[in-house]
Amino acid sequence: MEAVVEAIDLERRYGETVALAGASMTVERGEVFGLIGPNGAGKTTLVRALTGTTEPDAGSARVLGTKPNAVDRDRLGVLPQDFSPPDRLTARELIDYYAGLYDDARDPDDVLAAVGLADADDTWYENLSGGQQRRACVGSILVNDPDVLFLDEPTTGIDPAGRRTIWTLVEELAAGGTTVVLTTHDMAEAEHLADRVGLLAEGQIVAHGSPDELVAEHGGSSRLTVETTAGADAFGDLEYPVEQAAPSHRSTRMDTVVVRGVMPAEISTVVDYLEARDLEYTGLTWAEPDLEDVYLELADDAERDRTANTEDRTATTTLNVGETA
Template identity: 60%
Template sequence: MDHALVAEDLSRSYGDTTALDGVSLAVERGEVFALIGPNGAGKTTLVRALTGTTTPDSGAVSVFGSPPDAVDENRIALLPQAFSPPERLTGRELLAYYAGLYDESRPVEAVLAEVGMAADADAWYETLSGGQRRRICVGTALVNDPDLLFLDEPTTGIDPAGRRDLRSLIADLAAGGTTVFLTTHDMAEAEELADRVGLLADGRLVEVGSPEALVAAHGGESRLVVETAAGTDALAGTDYRVSATRDELTIHGIGPEGIGEAVTALERAGIEYESLAWTQPSLENVYLELADERVAEEPATAGGAR
């Protein structure tokens, strides 16, 4: 495979706290890889190790076949979660400043348009909203037209329309051959954008796979939730697997093609209901399942991974 990024058995500790515990992964060129995990799982430490801004205690990182600090700076870009550029510059001035740090850079106006800031490019950074600031910050990571782009929580603080636009931009970058390593707490974002997803918990990479594969393996079943006071006995004698609360009856394992038959069974049983809602498992279900399992397996410790 043609890998843009390879990490082998990375470990990093801060005093008595283990931030990374033997993490290995490989990201192909042109792939969008999303890293998810609880706060304190070690995501930021892993990004720092992969970009060469933190030296692991053990293990090795290869970026385009070389150590991170030996890679041409034009080929790699990082947008950290915490980024505070000079506030008394306009968005246009900020992008021009960062573009000037590279031997070759993209046109500032084109980048402003891509991140949706062309109309507000002459406003001082300090006067921009949180979402507008984040758009400008994303722009600073794009001015060198990187081959490998690290985005640490890129859509934090951005309104829904802005998130949609940035997701579209990330998808376009990947379609054009840019490798994107993304950390996010937004499971819908990871599910929409990522070719593969890795779950990091307690410094260990618990699971890696495509969103579809992870949902199939760990997401649980689709289900039909019926708003009714009827209990599980209401469908006794049928093949349905059901559970109930005081005001809901859940029929488990129902695919979209089986909804009509299930409704017929409810009517035959004389069950009165207010509403029906069919839900299917998502990456959020995977996250909750695997993260909860990890917490249950690990004994409580003082402190946490950074």
């Protein structure tokens, strides 16, 4: 099957800053491809290269069988991260305006209903909530019923109910054959929506695959989080690996440890260990690895490689200077 979206060894520099350093990816028809990665990894630059708004310095890109800047715009929908419509247009006027740009546009009423704004259609954009504004933006790129959608952080600022509305909409579009490329910092969003995920780091896609494949390969073992003032050293003779937990989205507490590789039926072993040693604890939480674990593992690896390469270059420069002197 021919790829609908394809990037081959894309490179892009802005002065001394390397935004893309050989990024490659393919997306098939009806597939949802999620791009994840830290800020500055090159996600937005990659999307711009694929939509024809940025010309790469090297490599090639094709969308719907042609160069991105030659694609029929009626077949493309692009939602930039910083899209901001006029404040004094109502939600309906905004959708009507974009519908008027196409010969065969969707019914604005259908679009408003699809993004959950049917009851706020006469509200000025500036008076919509942040989440409603983002829904209106999503609606504005759906009026032409595009074959390919590029969504850069589509649910930023949207409340949980609104996020679910957008997720359902993306799923329905993909089921109907629309190809979707989305960037996100929300690992739950990537795990829920994406058929495949690509992790972009230092301008390259360092890993890609289905969420399940990535978790199986890079996610590590299950974890039992123990809320306790006892440090990891207090678990020295426990049969499972134990580490001090750092704050994350799951917990902002510093007084927690993580016990690795514990299965649900084995939790009682850890409880018995705590009680036998009078180690006080206030909670236990068991979880399987997920896409956030993959992200943290691979992003950390990329950062370690970047730091090592920087140190190597610094050492080489210092040596050369010394030799010259």
